[in-house]
Amino acid sequence: MEKFLNLKDPQEVYRDIIQIIEPAVKEEKVPLENSIGRVLAEDIFAPEDYPDFSRSTVDGFAVKAKDVFGASYNDPVYLIKKGAINIGEDVSLVLNEGETYQIVTGAMLPRGADAVVMREYVRDSSENVEIIRGVANGENVLKEGDDIKKGSLILRRGSKILGGTSGLLSALGIYELKVYSNLNIHLYSSGDEVVLPSEVKTRGKVRDVNTYNLFSLLKTENVKYQYKGRLKDDLDVFIKAFESSLEEADLVVVSGGSSKSAKDYTENAINNLGRPGVIVHGLLISPGKPSIVGKVGNKFIFGLPGHPTSCFVVSFLFLLPMIRRLSGLRDFLPKSFTIRLQESVYAKASKETYVLGKLLGESIVSPLPTNSPLIFPLSQSDGLIRIPLGTEGKEKGDFAEFLPWGF
Numbered sequence: 001m002e003k004f005l006n007l008k009d010p011q012e013v014y015r016d017i018i019q020i021i022e023p024a025v026k027e028e029k030v031p032l033e034n035s036i037g038r039v040l041a042e043d044i045f046a047p048e049d050y051p052d053f054s055r056s057t058v059d060g061f062a063v064k065a066k067d068v069f070g071a072s073y074n075d076p077v078y079l080i081k082k083g084a085i086n087i088g089e090d091v092s093l094v095l096n097e098g099e100t101y102q103i104v105t106g107a108m109l110p111r112g113a114d115a116v117v118m119r120e121y122v123r124d125s126s127e128n129v130e131i132i133r134g135v136a137n138g139e140n141v142l143k144e145g146d147d148i149k150k151g152s153l154i155l156r157r158g159s160k161i162l163g164g165t166s167g168l169l170s171a172l173g174i175y176e177l178k179v180y181s182n183l184n185i186h187l188y189s190s191g192d193e194v195v196l197p198s199e200v201k202t203r204g205k206v207r208d209v210n211t212y213n214l215f216s217l218l219k220t221e222n223v224k225y226q227y228k229g230r231l232k233d234d235l236d237v238f239i240k241a242f243e244s245s246l247e248e249a250d251l252v253v254v255s256g257g258s259s260k261s262a263k264d265y266t267e268n269a270i271n272n273l274g275r276p277g278v279i280v281h282g283l284l285i286s287p288g289k290p291s292i293v294g295k296v297g298n299k300f301i302f303g304l305p306g307h308p309t310s311c312f313v314v315s316f317l318f319l320l321p322m323i324r325r326l327s328g329l330r331d332f333l334p335k336s337f338t339i340r341l342q343e344s345v346y347a348k349a350s351k352e353t354y355v356l357g358k359l360l361g362e363s364i365v366s367p368l369p370t371n372s373p374l375i376f377p378l379s380q381s382d383g384l385i386r387i388p389l390g391t392e393g394k395e396k397g398d399f400a401e402f403l404p405w406g407f
Contacts, residue, residue, distance in 0.1 A: 007281075007282040007283065007284050007289075008280050008282070008283055008284065009283075009284040009285075009352065009389055010283065010284070010285060010317065010318075010352050010389075013280060013283065013293070013318060014321065014333065017279065017280065017293060017322075018318070018321050018322050018325050018332060019325070019332075021300075021322065021325035021326055023041075023180055023325075023326060023327065023328035024183065024250040024251070024298070024299070024326040024327075025180045025181045025182070025183055025250060025326070025327060025328060026180070026181045027041040027042075027178055027179070027180060027181070028178070028179060028180075028181050029176055029177070029178055029179075030176070030177055030179055031175060031176055032166060032169055032170060032174065032175045032176065032177060035161045035166065035169075035177050035179060036161055036162070036163070036166055037160065037161065037162075037222040038160070038161050038177075038179040038180070038182075038222065039158060039159070039160055039161075039179060039180045039327050039328040039329050040155055040156070040157055040158065040159050040160075040161065040177065040178070040179055040180075040328075041157060041178045041179050041180050041328060042157055042177075042178040043153060043155070043156055043157050044153070044154050044155040044169070044174065044177075045151055045152065045153055045154065046148045046149065046150050046151060046152050046154050046172055047150065047172060047173060047174065048150050048172060048173070049144055049145035049148065049149060049150045050145070050147045050148035050171060050172060051142055051143075051144060051145075051146070051147065052144060052145075053108045053109075053144055054108065054109045054113075054141060054142065054143045054144045055106055055107060055108055055109060055141070055142050056103045056104070056105060056106065056107055056109060056116045056140060056141060056142075057105060057106075057116070057140050057141065057142055058105055058116055058118050058119070058140045059103070059104050059105050059118070059119045060102075060103060060116045060117050060118045060119045060121075060122065060140065061079075061081075061100045061101065061102055061103065061116065061117045061119075061122050061129060061131070062085070062095060062100060062101045062102075062103045062109050062110055062113035062115075062116050063079065063095075063100050063113060063114075063115055063116065063117055063131070063135065064095065064097060064112065064113065064114060064115070065114050065115040065134075065135055065136055065137040065138075065139070066137075067079060067097060067098060068115075068117060068131045068133075068134045068135060069134050070134055071131045071132060071133055071134040072132060072133065072134070073132045073133075076123075076130045076131055076132045077130075077131040077134075078128050078129070078130055078131075079098060079099060079100040079128065079129050079131060080098055080099050080100070080127070080128060081099075081100055081101075081102065081124070081125075081126075081127055081128060081129050082095070082099050082100065082101050083101055083102070084101065084102040084103070085101050085102070085103045085104070085107045085108065085109075085110065086104060086107060087104050087105070087106045087107045088107075089107065089108060090108070091107075091108040091109070091110055091111075092111075093110035093111065094110060094111045094112050095110040095111065095112035095113045096112065100117075100129055100131075101113070102124075103116060109141060113141075114137045114138060114141065115135040115136065115137055115138060115139045115140060115141055116135070116139070116140035116141055117131055117133065117135050117140075118133075118140060121133035148172070154168065154172075155168075155169075156330065157328075157330075158328055158329055158330030158331075159329075159330065160329060161177070161179070180327060180328040182222060182223050182224045182327075183221075183223040183224065183250050183251060183323060183326050183327045184223070184224045184225075184226075184248065184249050184250045184251075185218065185223055185224065185225040185226070185249060185250065185251045185252075185253060185323070186225075186226055186228045186245040186248070186249040186251075186252050186253070187211060187214060187225055187226065187227045187228060187253050187254075187255075188227075188228050188229065188230070188231050188241060188245075188252070188253070188254040188255070189208050189210060189211050189227075189229075189230045189231070189254070189255050189256060190230065190231040190232075190233070190238075190254055190255065190256040190265075190266070190306075191230070191231075191233065191256045191306065192232055192233045193205050193206055194206060194207075194208050194230055194256065195207055195208065196208055196230075197212075208230070209308045209311075209375060210255035210256070210304065210306070210308060210311040210312075211227055211255065213308065213311065213312050213315070213378075214253070214255065214311075214315060215227075217312075217315055217316065217319075217320060218323075220320075220406065221320065221323055221324070221327070222327075223323060223327065226249075228241065228245060229241075231254065231265075233265070234265070235265045235268055235269060235272075237265075238254075238265040238266065238268075238269035239269045239272050239273065242269055242270070242273055242296075242301060243273060246273070246296060246297075246299050246301075249299075250299065250326060251299070251300050251301075251302065251322070251323065251326060252299070252300070252301045252302070253301075253302045253304065253319065254266055254301070254302070254303050254304065255304040255305075255306060255311050256304070256305075256306035266292050266294075266301070266303035267281055267292055267294075267303070270292070270294035270296065270301050270303075271294075273296045274296040274297055275296075275297075276295050277294060277295070277296070278292060278293070278294045279293050279294065279295055280292065280293035283314070283318075284350070284351050284352060284389060285313075285314075285317070285351055285352045285353070285354060286347070286348065286351045286352075286353050286354070287305070287307065287309055287310040287313055287354065287370060287371075287372045288305055288310045288311075288313045288314040288317070288354075289305075289310075289351070290305045290306075290310070291303060291304060291305060291314045291318070293318075293322075300322065300326070302318075302319050302322065304319065305372070307372035307373050308372070308373065308374070308375050308378060309356070309370060309371065309372045309373070309374060309375070309377070309378050310372040312378055313354050313384065316334065316384070316403075316405065317334060317354070317384075317403075320332075320334070321333060321334070334403045334406075335403065335404065335406065336386070336401050336402060336403045336404075337401075337402055337404075338399050338400070338401060338402070339359075339363065339364065339365045339399065339400065339402045340363060340364050340365070340397060340398070340399055340400075341364070341365060341367065341385070341394055341395070341396055341397065341398050341399075341400050342360060342364050342365065342366040342367070342396065343366065343367050343396050344393065344394065344395050344396045345367050345385060345387060345393050345394045345400070346392065346393040347387040347391060347392055347393045348392070349389070349390050349391060349392050350389075351389065352386070352387070352388060352389040353386075353387040353391075353393075354370070354384040354385065354386055354387070354403075355367045355368070355370045355384065355385040355387065356368040356369070356370045356377050356378060356380075356381040356383075356384065356385075357381060357382060357383055357384060357385040357402060358380060358381055358382055359382040359383075359402075359404075365382075365385060365400075365402055367385060368380060368381055381405075382404055382405060383402055383403050383404035383405050383406075384402070384403045385400050385401070385402055386400065386401040386402070386403060387400070388401075
């Protein structure tokens with residue numbers, strides 16, 4: 001009898017399960033220098049204007065734009081040179097009509113100045129300067145508050161702190177942040193046939209591919225993870241392992257043990273541990289149908305398919321988004337863009353189909369064999385070609401959605 005009783009299409013999983021997940025981690029304060037890659041646990045508002053003084057963006061001469069209107073090589077404007085302003089000086093000078101101050105990039109404008117003439121358009125003498133090109137009001141100037149207004153929302157709770165973000169916070173004098181702690185994940189492999197790469201392999205056994213592929217995916221997510229070992233084909237072993245991990249980990253992940261075989265124990269183990277139990281058993285995708293999402297209390301257990309390509313695809317499409325939401329991230333979906341197919345891709349309309357793809361430059365992608373047990377095409381791929389549910393494929397030269405791995 002078919003064991004997959006509540007198949008979900010991908011959009012249902014994203015909308016009804018992953019999107020509504022609340023962060024499973026605590027909040028903590030960290031210094032700015034230790035915040036890279038962390039997820040904000042609070043909204044950040046600008047404590048001041050940026051810049052907090054009007055400054056020049058070029059080396060040149062600060063002017064009133066109306067004083068140099070129409071200035072040209074054949075009809076220059078002459079201004080009285082009042083002095084020079086260096087970077088880092090707190091300037092209280094006032095610029096009057098017919099005057100100018102020499103100024104360097106980043107230096108504060110004198111009051112009354114509204115533009116800067118670049119150095120190459122000025123003939124300088126000891127007392128006067130000759131302007132041979134006019135400027136508009138605001139030209140070559142960054143005015144106070146032009147970039148960021150005091151009190152404006154600059155980063156939302158659930159944003160990840162990246163390199164440029166860190167510099168923004170530094171510029172505003174924000175040196176300590178409230179972030180979410182790193183998610184703690186326990187990983188298991190399963191199956192009596194699975195051996196570690198370091199173990200002697202006899203015929204009929206297979207080496208553990210999935211755990212090491214998971215390591216590569218989790219490296220991009222700034223989480224803590226531990227490989228807790230291989231689960232033997234015994235229901236009590238599964239139950240005890242999950243029960244132990246749920247006391248410590250925020251998320252439990254097991255590869256294998258999720259299909260409809262009599263030896264696949266993930267579903268029964270989850271349902272034995274508590275409610276609500278298994279909430280997804282089977283996805284309307286190919287590859288990756290035999291996948292499980294379970295919940296015990298407020299913690300999740302994710303059962304991945306055993307075949308390497310299926311395991312990797314499901315981990316990328318659903319496990320990583322779940323990890324992002326549990327970690328507090330707002331944006332959890334895989335990134336994608338549209339690209340042209342080098343060859344036709346065929347699919348069953350009854351499932352959302354994902355095909356491994358190799359990028360050939362920026363404008364075209366080549367489909368690769370996507371049989372679940374294969375491992376070499378996965379290692380050569382750059383991401384996934386998506387064929388939506390209800391579509392029987394794409395022809396050569398058609399545009400398709402492409403989801404790059406991102407690492």
